[in-house]
Amino acid sequence: MTYSPSIDFPAEVNWAAFVRNGGIAEDRLVGSRGETELPHDQSLFVTRPALPPLHELMPLLEDIWSSRVLSNDGKYHEAFERELASYLQVPHVVLVSNATLGLLLALRDSGMRGKVLTTPFSFVGTSHALTFAGLDPVFVDIDADTLNIDPVRLEEAMDETITGILPVHCFGRSCDVDSIAVIADRHRVPVVYDAAHAFGVCDEGGSILRHGDYAVLSFHATKVFNTFEGGAVICRSEESKRSIDLLRKFGIVDETHVELTGLNAKLNEFQCALGCVQLRHVDDYIYRRGQIDARYRQLIAEIPGLRMLAPASGGKRNHYSFPILVEPGYPLSRDALMHKLRAHGVVARKYFSPLISDLPMYRDRPSAAAHNLPVAQRISSSILCLPMFPDLSEQDQQRVISLLHH
Numbered sequence: 001m002t003y004s005p006s007i008d009f010p011a012e013v014n015w016a017a018f019v020r021n022g023g024i025a026e027d028r029l030v031g032s033r034g035e036t037e038l039p040h041d042q043s044l045f046v047t048r049p050a051l052p053p054l055h056e057l058m059p060l061l062e063d064i065w066s067s068r069v070l071s072n073d074g075k076y077h078e079a080f081e082r083e084l085a086s087y088l089q090v091p092h093v094v095l096v097s098n099a100t101l102g103l104l105l106a107l108r109d110s111g112m113r114g115k116v117l118t119t120p121f122s123f124v125g126t127s128h129a130l131t132f133a134g135l136d137p138v139f140v141d142i143d144a145d146t147l148n149i150d151p152v153r154l155e156e157a158m159d160e161t162i163t164g165i166l167p168v169h170c171f172g173r174s175c176d177v178d179s180i181a182v183i184a185d186r187h188r189v190p191v192v193y194d195a196a197h198a199f200g201v202c203d204e205g206g207s208i209l210r211h212g213d214y215a216v217l218s219f220h221a222t223k224v225f226n227t228f229e230g231g232a233v234i235c236r237s238e239e240s241k242r243s244i245d246l247l248r249k250f251g252i253v254d255e256t257h258v259e260l261t262g263l264n265a266k267l268n269e270f271q272c273a274l275g276c277v278q279l280r281h282v283d284d285y286i287y288r289r290g291q292i293d294a295r296y297r298q299l300i301a302e303i304p305g306l307r308m309l310a311p312a313s314g315g316k317r318n319h320y321s322f323p324i325l326v327e328p329g330y331p332l333s334r335d336a337l338m339h340k341l342r343a344h345g346v347v348a349r350k351y352f353s354p355l356i357s358d359l360p361m362y363r364d365r366p367s368a369a370a371h372n373l374p375v376a377q378r379i380s381s382s383i384l385c386l387p388m389f390p391d392l393s394e395q396d397q398q399r400v401i402s403l404l405h406h
C-alpha cells in the first residue's frame with residue numbers, strides 16, 4: 001500500500017529561505033531578529049513556543065541522521081544533561097520525556113505512600129501524577145499574593161497520615177521554600193516540587209530547583225524553555241539521580257540486569273539536540289519576556305479594577321506568564337472580558353480555572369470542599385492570563401492593552 005499524506009505539505013515553501021530565516025516563512029518575517037507579527041485577522045494566543053534559528057539545529061540533525069543513534073542515551077543526551085546542569089547550577093539532573101512522567105518517577109522514588117498535601121491551583125497534571133503513582137491528593141489552600149501553597153494552611157493540614165508534600169512554583173514564582181522545609185523536616189516527610197513553570201528562576205541563594213528532595217521541570221512547547229515535549233528531574237543526591245535514571249529506562253542496568261520496576265520516560269536525541277541549541281538562546285527569551293512584563297505592568301497600572309501580582313522579589317525571574325485578576329472595580333466580569341478578547345482574536349486563558357479540586361475525579365474528597373479553599377476559589381474565578389511569549393510584538397501587546405480599556 002502506498003502512503004498518502006492526510007495533510008497538505010506546504011510545497012510552495014522556499015526551504016532555503018525558511019532555514020536561513022530561522023524557521024519563519026518569508027511572508028511572516030519582520031525586523032532583524034526574526035520577530036513575527038501576527039496579522040490582526042489572526043489569533044494571538046496566550047503563548048507561542050520560542051524556537052532557535054533552524055539553521056543552528058540542522059548540522060546536529062544531519063549528524064543524528066547519519067549516526068542513526070536516535071534514542072537510549074546517545075551523545076546529545078549526554079551533552080544536554082551536562083549543559084543543562086551547568087546552566088541551572090544544580091548537581092544532579094535526569095532528563096525525562098515530560099514533567100508528568102518526571103513527577104511520577106520522583107514521587108515513586110520519594111517513598112511517599114497514601115496521602116500527600118498539594119495545591120488545587122495548578123495544571124491538572126500535578127494531581128494526576130499523584131493519582132497515577134497510587135497516592136492520594138489532599139488539597140491545601142493557596143496564598144493570595146504568590147498563588148502558591150500557603151505554609152500556614154499546610155501546617156494545619158499536617159497529621160500522621162500525611163506522607164509527603166507536592167507544592168508547585170506556580171507561574172515560576174517561588175513557593176515559601178523555607179517554611180515548607182521547616183514543616184517537612186518537623187514531620188519527616190519528603191517534598192517533591194512541581195517546578196514545571198520554574199526554568200531558570202533563582203532566589204538570593206541560587207536556583208530554586210535546589211529546594212526540596214526533587215524538583216521537576218517541564219520543557220513542553222508552552223514553557224519558557226522547550227524541547228517540543230520534555231522535562232528534567234533535579235535530585236538532591238547521586239543516589240536518587242541513579243535510581244531516577246534507572247526508573248526512566250525500565251530499571252535496566254545492562255543487557256542481563258533489571259534492577260527496578262521502571263517505565264519509559266526517556267528523552268530522544270532529536271529533543272536533546274534541540275535542548276542544546278535552546279540553551280544558547282534561553283537568556284534572550286527570558287530577557288524579552290522581561291521587557292513584555294515591564295510594558296504590561298506600566299500600561300495595566302492605569303486600568304482600574306485590574307490587579308497584577310507584585311513582581312517576585314530578589315534573584316532571577318523567568319516571566320513565565322502574565323496573569324491579571326479581574327476585580328469588582330472592573331466593568332466586566334472575568335469571563336465577559338475573556339469573551340471580549342476572544343471576539344477580537346486574543347486568546348487569553350483562565351489558568352487555573354476550574355481548580356483541580358473541582359474536577360469530577362477529585363471534587364468528592366473532603367479537602368476539595370470550597371470552604372476549605374476560599375483563596376484558591378476566589379483567585380480561580382478572577383484570573384486571566386494574557387499573551388506572554390518572547391516574540392510578542394509591541395504592536396500586538398498594545399492591541400491587548402487597548403482591549404482591556406473599555
Ligand code: T4K
Nearest residue numbers: 045047048049098099100122123125126196218220221222
Ligand atoms: N505541572 C504543571 C504545573 C504544569 O503546568 C504542567 C503543564 C505539567 C505539570 C505537566 O507538564 P508536561 O507533562 O506537559 O511536561 C498547557 C500545556 O499543554 C501544559 O503542558 C501546561 N502545563 C499547561 C499550563 O498549559 P493547555 O491545555 O492549555 O495547552 P494548549 O495546547 O491549549 O496550549 C496553550 C496555547 O499555546 C495554545 O493556545 C497555543 C499555544 N501553543 C501550544 C502548543 C502545544 C502553540 O503555539 N504551539 C504548540 O505546540 O495546557
